[in-house]
Amino acid sequence: MARTSKSDPQILSTAPSSGLTSAQTVGSSPRNHELIRSIASVITSIGVVVTAIGVCVAGYSLRLQRQVWQDYHQRARSDRAIQLLSDLAKGMGPNTRAASKLVEKLSTDELRSLHAGAAFKIKPELRSLALAAIPGAADGDLKPSADKATVQLSEAQSFALRWQIAGYLNSLEVVCEAWQRDVADQKIIEDEVIGLWDAENNQTFCRNYRDQFDGQLHYPALTSFLAKMHPPADSKTDTIGGRPQPP
Numbered sequence: 001m002a003r004t005s006k007s008d009p010q011i012l013s014t015a016p017s018s019g020l021t022s023a024q025t026v027g028s029s030p031r032n033h034e035l036i037r038s039i040a041s042v043i044t045s046i047g048v049v050v051t052a053i054g055v056c057v058a059g060y061s062l063r064l065q066r067q068v069w070q071d072y073h074q075r076a077r078s079d080r081a082i083q084l085l086s087d088l089a090k091g092m093g094p095n096t097r098a099a100s101k102l103v104e105k106l107s108t109d110e111l112r113s114l115h116a117g118a119a120f121k122i123k124p125e126l127r128s129l130a131l132a133a134i135p136g137a138a139d140g141d142l143k144p145s146a147d148k149a150t151v152q153l154s155e156a157q158s159f160a161l162r163w164q165i166a167g168y169l170n171s172l173e174v175v176c177e178a179w180q181r182d183v184a185d186q187k188i189i190e191d192e193v194i195g196l197w198d199a200e201n202n203q204t205f206c207r208n209y210r211d212q213f214d215g216q217l218h219y220p221a222l223t224s225f226l227a228k229m230h231p232p233a234d235s236k237t238d239t240i241g242g243r244p245q246p247p
Contacts, residue, residue: 074185077183077184077185078184078185078188080178080183080184080185081178081184081185081186081188081189082188084174084175084178084184084189085175085188085189085192085193087171087174088171088172088174088175088193091167091168091171092168092171094132095132095133095134095135095164096164096167096168097203098129098130098132098133099133099134099161099164099165099168100165100168100203100205100206101129101133101201101203102126102129102130102133102161103165103206103208103209104204104206104207104208105126105129105208106122106126106208108212110122111208111209111212111213112212113158114158114161114162114165114209115162115209115212115213117155117158117159117162118155118158119152119153119154119155119157119158120152120153120158121145121150121151121152121153122150122151122153123150123151124144124148124149124150124151126151127142127144127151130142130151130153130157130161133161133164134153134157134160134161134164135160135164136160137157141157142157165206165209168206169205169206169209169210169218169219169222172193172205172219172222173219173221173222175189175193176189176193176219176221176222176224176225177221179193179221179225180221180224180225190225190229193225194229197226197229197230205222205226210222210223
């Protein structure tokens with residue numbers, strides 16, 4: 001039989017105890033706990049930084065997209081204003097400019113005949129302006145009367161002249177409607193359209209005609225535009241050129 005040393009039981013009994021003590025020592029070391037806490041804190045800090053960076057990037061991206069959209073929107077408004085003004089300019093030939101001047105010099109009775117498309121007579125000094133205003137009119141047209149006191153406009157000529165005036169005012173109304181609704185660049189429209197106003201040379205957007213035939217009703221946007229660009233001096237003047245209202 002094998003002989004057992006008296007010290008063997010002691011070795012067997014102390015070996016497990018020694019191993020448990022070592023594990024407990026390693027796991028419960030204050031330095032290890034501190035290291036774990038430090039690593040966890042670093043990871044948390046990194047997460048916070050990454051989240052903050054993500055928020056900043058998202059915010060910058062949103063602002064950039066908004067700026068791009070605003071730039072595109074403003075460019076579209078500018079393009080729209082330029083297109084409207086281009087269309088207005090294309091329709092403003094010599095006939096239109098002459099017609100707008102002529103209508104400011106007509107009397108109330110002459111304006112009523114013009115509005116009705118009826119034949120009417122004008123002063124001889126307005127003949128050249130009428131020839132320039134009526135499309136297709138030749139130099140031999142609009143002959144003075146025998147006493148040279150008047151010049152006769154036929155119904156066809158009256159209607160052609162009225163069409164010139166109506167087309168001009170309608171084109172202005174379209175531009176001013178875009179201005180009023182702010183669907184086109186207002187500053188561009190204001191700078192360009194108001195440049196056409198020239199009271200000294202009877203270029204007042206056919207004010208005489210508009211005043212006679214409810215211009216505020218038929219051309220509300222144009223009226224609003226002129227009210228802003230030419231505000232009345234007082235309640236006794238109109239909204240366009242400061243001219244006294246009729247009693």
